[in-house]
Amino acid sequence: MFIDRIDEFEEILEELCSEIPEELFQSLNGGVIIEEEVMYHPMSKKDDIICLGAYKRDMLGNSIIMYYGSFMEMYWDKPGDEFKELIKHTLYHEFTHHLEYLSGERGLEIKDEEELERYIRRENE
Template sequence: MVTFEECAEMLDEIADSMPTELFRDLNAGMSLVPQSKLHPQSQHGELYILGEYVRSSIGNSIVFYYGSIARVYGSLPKERLYTQLEKIMHHEVKHHNEHLAGCDDLGIWDDEQIEEYLRSNGITE
């Protein structure tokens, strides 16, 4: 697995390659934190939150969880990890832009993925 610093550099490079307009009103910025974060509906301790779009009283931000990324993608070669980081970045930026547009299609899709995960674990709501 790449180091925390290498992961941060990769995320910076990915963000720098994207149009700046996509980050409009992301006024609390983006951060990479060292911890991992389990999804609250994880059934067996295997469902990690890799990134998260956060809206709070201090502003809109995106948080990336290095510990989660390391647990899920830690065995990937650097090039393949970079591709996964791009996917995570694009996903979270899409959440931000959908919020600005007043829709939540990606949030609905995320919820559907969790419902499918729960069904596959024999849990029906």
């Protein structure tokens, strides 16, 4: 069982977002949202792919979702600085998806798809 670190998670996320230039939030009208559940990738065969974050585009707009429950599932025991770096890495990954979407690029999306394809091939062997 993991300890509750939601306040720490929120503070770190707020601090990281405040360090990002405001213009990078362009068209991120849904903002950065914290969801409390553990999010498993839909292609995960045995709940072995945990999603830490997601870039979401829908009719309500664009947003970045950070899955607190997923972080707790994987990193509940990490010390503060290491925990912050893991959150930062995920936040920047999702921001990269947003910025690539705005510029019409798909590099990171393609890389993520390739990693998923490698996972599927391993599972089917």
